[in-house]
Amino acid sequence: MANEFVKAKTKEVRKSTIQKAVIIALAYVGVIALVSSGVLGYQYSSVLISVAVNIIAAVSLNLVTGFLGELSLGHAGFMAIGAYTGALITLHLNLPAPVEIFLGLAGAGIMAAIFGLIIGIPVLRLHGDYLAIVTLAFGQIIASILNYVKSITGGAAGLNNIEEYTTSDHYLLVLTLVVLSVLIMSNIINSRYGRAITAVRDNYIAAEATGICIRNYKIFAFVVGAFFAGIAGFIFAHNVGVIKPSxxxxxxxxxxxxxxxxxxxxxxKGSIIAAVVLTVLPEALRGLSDYRMLMYAVILIVVMLFNNSKLRKRLVEESGLKKLFTKKKGEA
Amino acid sequence: MSSFVEQFLNGLIPGSIYALIALGYTMVYGIAKMINFAHGDIIMVGAYILLIGLNASGVPTWLAIVLAIAGCGILGVVIEKVAYKPLRNAPSLAVLITAIGMSYFLQNLFLVIFSSKGKSVPRFIHVKDFKIGDITVSGNMIVTLIVTIIIMILLTVFINKTKLGSALRAVSEDKGAASLMGINSDLMISMTFAIGSALAGVAGILWVSMYDKAYPTLGAIPGIKAFVAAVIGGIGSVPGAMIGGIALGLVESFTKAYISGELVDAFVFGLLIIVLIFKPTGILGRKRIEKV
Amino acid sequence: MALLEVKNLGISFGGLRAVDDFNIRIEEGQLYGLIGPNGAGKTTIFNLLTGVYKPTDGSILLDGKNIVGKSIHKISHEGIARTFQNIRLFGKMTVLENVKVGLHSQYKYSLFAGIFQYPAIKKEAQMTERAMEILEVFGLAEDAELLASNLPYGQQRKLEIARALATNPKLLLLDEPAAGMNPNETKELMDTIRLVREKFHVTVLLIEHDMKLVSGICEELTVLNFGTVLTQGKPEDVLNDPKVITAYLGE
Structure with missing residues (x-):
């Protein structure tokens, strides 16, 4: 029985690997077709880059908020670290573009990860509401310091003329970065490391008693989340060309x-879909841009109320939706 | 020396407004065990109600003020009923996200209605400036200080000396046990939101009397700062909120004067992180032990 | 040498002496019971043994090694596993995943192996196999893919024991395993606990209110009252001790 089950399980894993490969291939074909056929035009091609930034940012935040279960309100701070570090590297080095990009990305990710480690230390002693506030405070401190060290960051005016390495002209590079980032994060989630993080979320007392060092895994989640937020920041900076703390x-x-x-x-999967839809939709509905944040606010409230409502419980219990809601494992 | 006193006053005034806002956070946290992120935005709503009242012909100033305070109190109760009450047994993450959503909702609703441009609020406090030596204390400052002190005293008396106040404390101590004693905990929670939000309304009125502009994100920064104040003072503690608020105002003012205006936020939030690391329950907060 | 030897263990919370001069000696392979009226300090002793609380004084020797002062997860690595009075499962993970968390410290691979999936996949398959073996013992193999929170209550208790055993403990602490169970379930649980001891070569210390369960399976008992040991010995002697009867029923 155990043996058969393991075999079936291995098969499942292999199937999902193939599925992933197919999805990635489709993403490449789709994006290449969209861009090279000119259907998108200039404006929508640049939206592609925003989509990419948002996907990486959302998945990396999900690592902390969704899987570790700690609300982080300072994710933009990590992106800022990545954006500034990356931009400073590519601005000050005079090397061939591929080398600069590689060094910039590495620097952006690593510097953000270091800050993730720094913020991870207070995190050890806190959780829930207090932790959320510390992350918020952290975001504010970053902005404040970026404003202050004018000689390096240009203060409130920020950095200009950043090399346009990740604009829509270089969409294949950006797409590859997205694919790699998401793949790495999803593989981490599906490994023993991800399992430990999820266990901490579900019940940290039991996780600790089961031999998991909560401290290490909390910091680990923050560091990995920050690293990829840094990567997203790099892409952001080298797309728009201008960054400022605000x-x-x-x-x-x-x-x-x-x-x-x-x-x-x-x-x-959900983070990716939401990042795509919520980035493209406001772009398509330009006239309603004032209502975008209002819509976001309503989304936050309604989703939370619905998720915890009796209505949802009834729907889940009474209908075929059960599978949809309860089967969350094996998801990439 | 006189500049030191001036900086002290410059910190004391926003500090006492922070304290008023922090009281709302602390009271709500004490009883509902949640951070009402939208609390700061109620300040903004109070400012706009006041503005509308002052601009409407035939509405006396005192009525505009009363309407603003009452409006905020009602808004607080409505927010609790609509958004927080259904989540009373939900994980704290869900409640916090909803509260953030509510904060954003208020900001953007007012943005859509009034646009992001600030609207000036006409001067409505007519108290003469006051001079001690070469230091000028403005009338607004005096009013702010007096109002804050009176509210603090009233609130302390209310919580510690009245029957309703002890019911409030009972619910915050143990909701289940309080219900068994016949205390209507839903009513107490509503009352807390009403009082806390009305105080935010007062804070909003004092705020625009000092800085004379109303805009949709007006409440965000004082809201967050006041929250920091509540945490530093020890969330759940009323005197803690006062001490935290004033301490924060002073830190801000002295950082601005003697170190750097750009680093104010870094100092304020750095202080928060330090307090949370070394004394997570704040100056006057009590420890909560989780049972295994 | 005894597997667990606790000497003069004590803890104070402020002025309250919750546990005082607690001594216990458990031999390898024993099924040991810790009983006592409500508030006697039984769970506090579990919390002391597993590192949740640091004792004010005394020593805890596991296999001759003092584990006082070690952190919770380190103590788990040393070989003490536990269940909780109020069930603590990883509710949003599947039954299988819950047990795999228990296997976490025994089947290791590097982060890079995880990222590149190789050889992580192999290790994961081994883990799944081991987890399924454990689940089969508890009759939970069929439910491996269910979310832990969707299991019925009795099964959840069993899953908690399965997860604890997955950490490969020398000593298993069960905190009121029969709480909330009907007589049939309790009897079934007794059989399972006996089976577990045989199959996993584990020593069991359990807290229990259910006297039937205690006298049915425990080979030795310690009775706790007001944080101190009232009496220790064979179940039949202990349960007939007038001191014990007084502690439970009052004067």
Missing amino acids: KFDFNMSINILVFVVLGGMGSI
Whole structure:
């Protein structure tokens, strides 16, 4: 019995690997077709890059908020670290583009990860509401310091003329970064490391008693989340060409949170879909841009109320929706 | 020396407004065990109600003020009923996200209605400035200080000396046990939201009397700062909120004067992180032990 | 040498002496019961043994090694596993995943192996196999893919024991395993506990209110009252001890 089950399980894993490969191939074909056929035009091609930034940011926040279960309100802060570090590297080095990009990405990710480690230390002693506030405070401190060290960051005016390495002209590079980032994060989630993180979320007392070092895994989740937020920041900076502290404000953190909440906490697929839809939709409905944040706010409230309502419970219990809601495992 | 006193006053005034806002956070946290993220935005709503009242012909100033305070109190109760009450048994993450959503909802609703441009609020407090030596204390400052002190005293008396106040404390101590004693905990929670939000209304009125502009994100920063104040003072503690609020105002003002205006936020939020690391329950907060 | 030897263990919370001069000696393979009226300090002793609380004084020797002061997860690595009075499962994970968390410290692979999936996949398959073996013992193999929170109450208790055993403990602490169970379920649970001891070569210390269960399976008992040991010995002697009867029923 155990043996058969293991075989079936291995088969399942292999199937999902093939599925992933197919999805990735389709993503490449789809994006290449969209861009090279010119259907998108200039404006929508640049939306593609925003979509990419938001996907990486949302999935990396999901790691912390969805899988570790700790609300982070300072994700934009990590993106800022990545954006500034990356931009400073590519601005000050005079090397061939591929080398600069590689160093910039590595620097952006690593620097953000270091800050993830720093913020991870208070995290050890806190959780829930207090932790959320510390992450918020952290985001504010980053912005404040970026404003202060003018000689390096240009203060409130920010950095200009950043090399346009990740604009829509380089969409294949950006797409590859998205694919790699998401793949790495989803593989981590599906490994023993991800399992430990999820166990901490579900019941940290039991997780600890089961031999999991909560401290290490909490920090680990924050560091990995921050690393990829840094990567997203790099892409952001080298797409728009100009960055200032005010761009990475609390609003940005909330935007990313909306993707995670709407897509479903603990669902990577959901984060991706939400990031795509919520980035493209406002673009398509330009006239309603004033209502975008209002809509986001309503989404946050309604999703939370619905998720915890009797209505949802009834729907889940009485209908075929049960599978949809309860089967969350094996998801990439 | 006089500049030191001036900085002290410059910190004391916003500090006492922070304290008023922090009281709302603390009371709500004490009883509903949640951070009402939208609390700061109620300040903004209060400011707009006041503005509308002042601009409407035939409405006396005192009525505009009363309407603003009452409006905020009602709004607080409505928010609790609509958004928080259904989540009373939900995980705290869900409640916090809903509260953030509510904060955003209020900000953006007012943005859509009134646009992001600030609207000036006409001067409505007519108290003469006051001079001690070469230091000028403005009339607004005096009013703010007096109002804050009176509210603090009233609130302390209410919570500690009245029957309703002890019912409130009972619910915050143990909701289940309080219900068994015949205390209507839903009513107590509503009352807390009403009082806390009305205080936010007062804070909003004082805020625009100092800075004379109303705009949709007006409440966000003082809201967050006041929250920091509540945490520093020890969330759940009324005197803690006062101490935290004033301490924060002073830190801000002295950082601005003697270190750097750009680093104010870094200091304020850095202080928060330090307090949370070394004394997570704040200056006057009590420890909550989780049972295994 | 005894598997577990606790000497003069004590803890104070402020002025309250919750446990005082607690001594116990459990031999390898024993099925040991810890009983006592409500509030006697039984769960506090579990919390002391597993590192949740740091004792004010005394020593805890597991296999001759003092484990006092070690952190909770380190103590788990040393070989003490536990269940909780109020069930603590990983509710949003499947039954299988719950047990795999228990296997976490025994089947290791690097982060990079996880990222590149190789050889992580192999290790994961081994883990799944081991987890399924454990689940079969508890009759939970059929439910491996269910969410833990969707299991019926009795099954949840069993899953908690299965997860604890997955950590490969020397000593298994069960905190009121029969709480909330009907007589039939309790009897079934007794059989399972006996089976577990045989199959997993584990020593069991259990807290219980159900006297039938205690006298039915425990080989030795310690009775706790007001944080101190009232009496220790064979079940039939202990349960007939007038001191014990007084502690339970009052004067």
